[in-house]
Amino acid sequence: MGLGKTDKQILAVILAAALALLAFQYFSGHRSQELVLEISRPGAERLRMPVSSLPQGEQGRWHVEGAAGGVYLSYWPDQGVHVDRATCPDQACVKMGFINKAGQSIVCVPNEIIIRLIALEDPAGQGEEELDGVLK
Amino acid sequence: MTAIKGFRGVTKTYMKKAAFVFLCVALSGGLISCGGAERAKVPSFSSTRFLMDTVVTIRLQVIPGNQAGRLGAVAGGGQPAAVPAQEELEQLVLAAFNRMEEIAAKTNRHDPGQGSDLQRLAAQAGDGSWLEVSRDTLFIQEEVERLEQEAAAVLPAAAGLVDTSLGKLIDLWMGVRETKVLPRQEEIEAALALSGMEYIERDWAGGKMRLTLAGMGLDYGAVAKGYAVEEAGRILAQAGPAVYGIIDAGGNIKTIGQKPDGSPWQIGLTDPLKTKELLASIELAPGQVAATSGDYQRYEDIEGRRYHHILSPGEGWPVWYSHSVTAISSGGLKADYYSTLLFLLPAQDALELAESIPDLEAIWVTASGELFATSGIEDYIKWQDKSGYKLRD
Structure with a gap:
C-alpha cells in the first residue's frame, strides 16, 4: 500500500498549492488598509462605511437621498460598488459602472452626490476583524 | 515522522x-x-439620507435563520424570536429616518422659512412671551441641564461648558469659516453678552419655553444629532433580537443588536491629523453609541492655527486641549454631550470626570499627541502605531 512516485508527485503538488494558498490568505489577512466607501454632499458632513460592512448584492441595494430624488447603490463583492438606478434624466452615474479601487468615484451632479472609494490605514487589519463603521 | x-x-x-x-x-x-x-436570502434594508448637515445611513438586517432562533430562544424564554419581513424592516428604517428628520426640523436654526422651535424662540427672545414648543426641544434642554448637574457634581469646572445658549457666538464663528477673517474681540464679547443658560426658562407641564434676553438664540448642535440617533435607535429596537444593524451618522454611531457571529462591533476612529487614515479601532457592545468631537470636522486654518467649531462659552474662542474626544454610552444624547464637554476640559480633568460618571467611557487624542482612555474601554482599543502620537503609560 506504499505510495508510488506519481502519487508522491501529485501529493507534493497539492500540498505545495495548499500551503501557497494558506500563505496568501495569511499575508493578505494582514493587510494594512481598509477599503472604505465615502458618500458626500456639499455642505454635509461626509459618511464613511467600510466596504466589508456593506450589504451585498441585489438584496442589499440601498437608496441614497439626493437633491433630485437620489440614487440606488449596490455592492457586489466580485465587481465593486455601482449605481443601479438614479432619478436624474441623464443617468450618467449609472453609466459610470463599477468602482472597486481606492481613488475611484461616481458623481451624480443633479443629485449633488459624490461616491468614492478610499483606502484608510487599518489598525484592526490584523486579519481577525473587519470594521463595521468609521467615526468621522 | x-x-x-x-x-x-x-x-x-x-x-x-x-x-x-x-x-x-x-x-x-x-x-x-x-x-x-x-x-x-434574508430580509435586509439600508438607506442613506442627508440631515443635520450630515450623511446618515441606517442598515438593518435579519440574522440568518439558525442564529436568529438561538438568540430568540435566549431573549424570549425558549420561544423563537419573531423575524421581521422585508417590508417591516423597510418601514422601521423609514420610521427611524422620519423621526430624525422631525427632530432636525424642530432644532435647526438656519433653514429659511422652517419656523423651527429654535428659530421661533430666538425671534421672540426678550419679549416676555412663552412659546409652545415640541417635547423634543423641551427634553433636549432638560437633559442637557440634568447632565450638566451630574458632571458639575463631580467636577465643578464642568458647569456651563456645554452651553445651548451660544447661538450668536456660533453664528459669528460660522461667518469666520466663510470670510477666513478672525472676529474682533469686541464682536466676541458682544456675542457672549447675548448668551447664558440662566436666560432659558422651561415649562414642561405647559409644553412651553421662553428666552428672557433679547437678541439671544439657542443652538443644539452639540447634542441634537445624538438625541436623534438615540430616538432612531429606539424605533429600530422594535425589530427585536432577530435583527442587527447600525445607525451611522458620521460623528455618531449606534449599534443595533448582536452581530450574527457574536463578535463585538468594530468601529474605526479617524486620525485627527491625517483624516484619510484611521488611528484606532474600538469594540462596541450591542446598543452602544460612540460620538466623536474633533477639531478636524469643521474648521478654518488661519495664520497657522486651526479655528474649529467647539467653542469655550467663557472666552468665546475655540478650545485647544484635544484634537478629538470620543465618548461611549448607551445613550446617544449622553455620548454626544460628553464628547463635547470632555473636549472642552483639560484632558486630565476630563479623564478624572469621565472615570466617575456611570455608563460612560471616553478616548482622547490630546493636542500634544497623547493617546489614552478610561479604564473601562482601554482594553477594547487597537491603536495604530503611528508617528506623532504616544500612548500614555
Whole structure:
C-alpha cells in the first residue's frame, strides 16, 4: 500500500498549492488598509462605511437621498460598488459602472452626490476583524 | 515522522479524497467556492439620507435563520424570536429616518422659512412671551441641564461648558469659516453678552419655553444629532433580537443588536491629523453609541492655527486641549454631550470626570499627541502605531 512516485508527485503538488494558498490568505489577512466607501454632499458632513460592512448584492441595494430624488447603490463583492438606478434624466452615474479601487468615484451632479472609494490605514487589519463603521 | 506513517496507512482513494477536501478547505477563504453554496436570502434594508448637515445611513438586517432562533430562544424564554419581513424592516428604517428628520426640523436654526422651535424662540427672545414648543426641544434642554448637574457634581469646572445658549457666538464663528477673517474681540464679547443658560426658562407641564434676553438664540448642535440617533435607535429596537444593524451618522454611531457571529462591533476612529487614515479601532457592545468631537470636522486654518467649531462659552474662542474626544454610552444624547464637554476640559480633568460618571467611557487624542482612555474601554482599543502620537503609560 506504499505510495508510488506519481502519487508522491501529485501529493507534493497539492500540498505545495495548499500551503501557497494558506500563505496568501495569511499575508493578505494582514493587510494594512481598509477599503472604505465615502458618500458626500456639499455642505454635509461626509459618511464613511467600510466596504466589508456593506450589504451585498441585489438584496442589499440601498437608496441614497439626493437633491433630485437620489440614487440606488449596490455592492457586489466580485465587481465593486455601482449605481443601479438614479432619478436624474441623464443617468450618467449609472453609466459610470463599477468602482472597486481606492481613488475611484461616481458623481451624480443633479443629485449633488459624490461616491468614492478610499483606502484608510487599518489598525484592526490584523486579519481577525473587519470594521463595521468609521467615526468621522 | 509519526504523521507520515499514519498517512501511509490510508488507501490511495481515501488519501486523494482527503487531499481534495484539504485543498477545498484551504481555498475556502473566499477565493473559490467549492460547492457553489448560495447565500441565504434574508430580509435586509439600508438607506442613506442627508440631515443635520450630515450623511446618515441606517442598515438593518435579519440574522440568518439558525442564529436568529438561538438568540430568540435566549431573549424570549425558549420561544423563537419573531423575524421581521422585508417590508417591516423597510418601514422601521423609514420610521427611524422620519423621526430624525422631525427632530432636525424642530432644532435647526438656519433653514429659511422652517419656523423651527429654535428659530421661533430666538425671534421672540426678550419679549416676555412663552412659546409652545415640541417635547423634543423641551427634553433636549432638560437633559442637557440634568447632565450638566451630574458632571458639575463631580467636577465643578464642568458647569456651563456645554452651553445651548451660544447661538450668536456660533453664528459669528460660522461667518469666520466663510470670510477666513478672525472676529474682533469686541464682536466676541458682544456675542457672549447675548448668551447664558440662566436666560432659558422651561415649562414642561405647559409644553412651553421662553428666552428672557433679547437678541439671544439657542443652538443644539452639540447634542441634537445624538438625541436623534438615540430616538432612531429606539424605533429600530422594535425589530427585536432577530435583527442587527447600525445607525451611522458620521460623528455618531449606534449599534443595533448582536452581530450574527457574536463578535463585538468594530468601529474605526479617524486620525485627527491625517483624516484619510484611521488611528484606532474600538469594540462596541450591542446598543452602544460612540460620538466623536474633533477639531478636524469643521474648521478654518488661519495664520497657522486651526479655528474649529467647539467653542469655550467663557472666552468665546475655540478650545485647544484635544484634537478629538470620543465618548461611549448607551445613550446617544449622553455620548454626544460628553464628547463635547470632555473636549472642552483639560484632558486630565476630563479623564478624572469621565472615570466617575456611570455608563460612560471616553478616548482622547490630546493636542500634544497623547493617546489614552478610561479604564473601562482601554482594553477594547487597537491603536495604530503611528508617528506623532504616544500612548500614555
